[in-house]
Amino acid sequence: MSAKKLTAASPIGEWLDDEVGGPLVGGLLAASGATAETLAPLRALPLQQLVALSQGQLPQSVVDDLVRQANGGEIPDDEAPSGWVEKITAGRFAGQTVVVTGAASGIGRATAARVAREGGRVVAVDVSADKLAEFAASLPEADIVTVAGDITRQESIDEIVAAAGERIDALANVAGINDDFSPLHETTDAMWDRVMGVNVTGAFKLTRAVLPAMIAAGRGSVVNIASEAGLRGSASGNAYTTSKHAVVGLTRSAAFMYGPHGIRVNAVAPGGVATGIPFPPHVSEAGSARLQPFQSAIPTLATAEQLAASITFLLSDDGVNLNGVILPSDGGWSVQ
Numbered sequence: 001m002s003a004k005k006l007t008a009a010s011p012i013g014e015w016l017d018d019e020v021g022g023p024l025v026g027g028l029l030a031a032s033g034a035t036a037e038t039l040a041p042l043r044a045l046p047l048q049q050l051v052a053l054s055q056g057q058l059p060q061s062v063v064d065d066l067v068r069q070a071n072g073g074e075i076p077d078d079e080a081p082s083g084w085v086e087k088i089t090a091g092r093f094a095g096q097t098v099v100v101t102g103a104a105s106g107i108g109r110a111t112a113a114r115v116a117r118e119g120g121r122v123v124a125v126d127v128s129a130d131k132l133a134e135f136a137a138s139l140p141e142a143d144i145v146t147v148a149g150d151i152t153r154q155e156s157i158d159e160i161v162a163a164a165g166e167r168i169d170a171l172a173n174v175a176g177i178n179d180d181f182s183p184l185h186e187t188t189d190a191m192w193d194r195v196m197g198v199n200v201t202g203a204f205k206l207t208r209a210v211l212p213a214m215i216a217a218g219r220g221s222v223v224n225i226a227s228e229a230g231l232r233g234s235a236s237g238n239a240y241t242t243s244k245h246a247v248v249g250l251t252r253s254a255a256f257m258y259g260p261h262g263i264r265v266n267a268v269a270p271g272g273v274a275t276g277i278p279f280p281p282h283v284s285e286a287g288s289a290r291l292q293p294f295q296s297a298i299p300t301l302a303t304a305e306q307l308a309a310s311i312t313f314l315l316s317d318d319g320v321n322l323n324g325v326i327l328p329s330d331g332g333w334s335v336q
């Protein structure tokens with residue numbers, strides 16, 4: 001049994017450095033093909049995050065078993081975790097209606113959950129109806145309206161605006177999809193159209209639809225989710241990199257145009273985040289090989305809740321005086 005109490009909330013680095021926990025977690029990660037180098041960015045993540053990261057490959061029971069094995073067969077009572085803990089600012093969004101896309105999973109879900117627990121009325125949008133319903137059910141006390149729809153379709157945009165009602169205080173454009181890491185000469189029309197459609201056109205259409213309410217109110221806050229791939233060429237494939245650079249342009253143009261109307265438009269550029277965002281079934285070999293050494297230099301992976309902290313800061317009135325900012329939330333990747 002480990003001398004230290006290792007729990008699902010303990011950082012992976014603490015597990016790896018522990019006499020008992022090290023071989024347990026090291027063995028599991030090695031079996032998934034991880035090496036000392038690929039593990040480095042994972043060290044600060046709580047062990048629990050492996051479930052989200054594994055995209056369904058690693059069931060919760062495996063994490064529970066590891067915790068039991070490190071603690072003489074028992075799961076210890078929760079104690080204060082040693083890493084970062086989300087702190088709710090009560091009432092920060094009280095009286096506000098906030099639209100969040102991609103709300104059924106990952107960063108969007110963490111953002112919607114935080115806004116709802118901070119008193120906001122959330123219009124939660126996602127193409128995945130089941131996961132969206134599951135999210136709403138997870139916060140029964142909260143004021144959450146769900147819209148199961150596709151942001152690339154005008155009917156869904158109209159539904160979202162109707163569900164929001166007259167007042168829309170803020171919008172977080174979080175829904176997005178990955179590309180297949182293909183370099184430009186390999187990028188298919190289908191990949192280009194789909195990635196640009198969701199990541200750029202969807203955010204454009206929904207922002208266009210909510211702006212009239214914000215202009216009428218003389219206030220509003222929009223936060224777009226860019227990416228490290230919106231800041232550099234070495235983080236993803238051609239279509240995704242282009243789409244996230246376009247999100248930066250969408251943000252800066254709107255910030256400039258609507259600043260005089262009291263509307264702030266900012267973006268968060270996440271680095272690596274443990275969400276399990278899916279990749280297309282076939283990923284380009286040439287693109288992956290070219291990107292791999294640069295991706296393995298990522299200093300750390302964040303949790304979806306850590307991204308929600310950056311996003312809700314810009315969404316809320318705490319972001320006063322910030323307009324047109326592209327905020328890297330990446331543990332310092334962008335200074336490398």
Ligand SMILES: NC(=O)c1ccc[n+]([C@@H]2O[C@H](COP(=O)([O-])OP(=O)(O)OC[C@H]3O[C@@H](n4cnc5c(N)ncnc54)[C@H](O)[C@@H]3O)[C@@H](O)[C@H]2O)c1
Pocket residue numbers: 101102103104105106107108125126127128149150151152174175176177178198202225226227228269270271272273274275276277278
């Ligand atoms: N995870 C990362 O490492 C990372 C890094 C940088 C940027 N991002 C960006 O963060 C955002 C959220 O990513 P995530 O990691 O939480 O992914 P995720 O896959 O966990 O969540 C994205 C959600 O968007 C929804 N969605 C996809 N297409 C949609 C559409 N057309 N209409 C409505 N909903 C749609 C999906 O159903 C899903 O629930 C994306 O814009 C992504 O590009 C993620």
